Amino acid sequence: MTLQRPIGRAGGRAIQRALGVQAALEWAFRVEQAQLELPLPPDVTEEGLGFGLEYVLLQRAVLGCKIDGGQHKIGGYTHEDAEVIAATVAGIPDSHGGKRMAIRVAELARAGLTPDWMPGAVPRCVPTIIKQNQHGTHAGTIVVGIERIRVRGVGSRATWKNIDILACPVTFSPHPQQIEAARRGYDDWWQALSWVRDGLIAGGMLREVEVTGAMPKARPWEGSR
Structure with a gap:
């Protein structure tokens, strides 16, 4: 999938580009290089002292994510729609994996990948x-x-x-538990993307990107049997 950076305008009006949620995430994190701004935990101060500093440094080490700022990528402009998408990902609730899932969603989108559900794997x-x-x-x-x-x-x-x-x-080999864990991980990612998609559609904050209802295939291993 090739994601072009510019989003055009005609006569001063934005031309909305329709994208599925996975394509929108890849555009935001891979093309626009949006930063994932995760909220600090309650026991972490803004100055990042003690354990807080360890947490900040750890999170910054993952994909270059910044969790305590609002800065754009160095040397370029990050599209505001991409920032809205990144902020929505950062808000993934604990019921869908919380911060850990937000980082995973951003990581996969930045790499242009889908979770490996071990297609064709048979013990x-x-x-x-x-x-x-x-x-x-x-x-x-x-x-x-x-x-x-x-x-x-x-x-x-x-x-x-x-x-x-x-x-x-x-x-x-592979062990059935390995296959089960891989497919459970894919399903958790899919559920998180569904939450992000619904949030972006309901929020109505995107100006030049229209997130459609399109989703990656749910439980693709069932159709590959």
């Missing part, structure tokens, strides 16, 4: 021990017990012999 049973020799690669085994058996000897005599009971340890 497969694989050995945990792999060995190689002149005959190739094969699964390794471990001794899980010893069995005493009676074997026929020379003539009519019989003897007892200890033999190892071998087993091949296996695991599932």
